[in-house]
Amino acid sequence: MKRISVAQPTLNGNERKYVLDCIDSTWISSAGKYITAFEEAFARFCGVKHAIATNNGTTALHLALVALGLQAGDEVIIPTVTYIATANAVRYCGATPVLVDVQAETMNIDPAEIERKITPRTKGIIPVHLYGHPAAMDAINEIARKHELWVVEDAAEAHGAEVHGRKVGTLGTCATFSFFGNKIVTTGEGGMVTTDDDKLAESLRLFRGQGMDLKRRYWFPVIGYNYRMTNIEAAIGLAQLENVEPALAFRSQLADWYNEELSSLKDELVLPTQDNGTKHVYWMYTVFLKAGDSRRRDSLMRVMDEEGIETRPVFYPMHVLPPYAEATSYPVADTWAQRGINLPTHQGLTREDVTRIAAVLRQALRK
Incomplete structure (x- = not known):
């Protein structure tokens, strides 16, 4: 009998057509029409103002934390059950991931355990929508407002999940997604940050492209990162979103x-x-x-x-x-x-x- 894999991508739409268009046009790197089209389509899908594409879900997380100003000595609260990228991205900034137990029903972060882990060094909370089930965002956001913390949704595994009719990606300060080959929407590798905050979106775009000024080519006011998605990846993602x-x-x-x-x-x-x-x-x-x-x-x-x-x-x-x-x-x-x-x-x-x-x-x- 055939072997059944635990996950595999479905590529039965316009993926091939759009990729060949990239090749025929020679726009195969980190510029091209499909990047803009994919970002705009993903923003519409989530119901959010801005979507900033990255080269994978881990860099999306790191980019979000950099843009939010996370620094060495800061603390970020995360669930202890998550993919390691959640913790690693915090460490990339020199900050400390503070672990919290999870709820038995969903394996998502337990809001009842969050508040006792907050210290004067706490800057934010990263709830993870594990395996596609949204975290308890109402309770988490209430705690965040009380303590003036930002909230980054780790929505890597939860494209299209909802809380009270609102999609994940719209429920915190910003959110991050993964488009790895086993995800619901894939680009092979790839990620996305979503936000309604105009200033944060501008900062995300600045740091994503090596820190080059968005209005002055080859002028670098900050130290940035090469976290850009390719046009070919975006072409696959756009085709995926159509289905x-x-x-x-x-x-x-x-x-x-x-x-x-x-x-x-x-x-x-x-x-x-x-x-x-x-x-x-x-x-x-x-x-x-x-x-x-x-x-x-x-x-x-x-x-x-x-x-x-x-x-x-x-x-x-x-x-x-x-x-x-x-x-x-x-x-x-x-x-x-x-x-x-x-x-x-x-x-x-x-x-x-x-x-x-x-x-x-x-x-x-x-x-």
């Missing part, structure tokens, strides 16, 4: 299929939930073992791999990784991160594939 609504609808359907197929395993698995007022976009359909630890989880994943089904573990918490290791206990993260599995989640799957995945998972749980 983003069907892509999001398919992921919702895929989650329904999984929910139906796995409903008989609710005594053994915790299935994804969706908080009231939110839209989960299921970048990854993630399940958790109700009992056991990482050894049992990894054993189950090996069985699935032997049956031709690729899976992924939930991210290691930051506090167990060598660069950010702490002796502190984070009870939710310590328990649930060991039990989480990302099942295959992409548009190449069929209902029959989901039935097969569920059957193999059921079989693995019995071993």
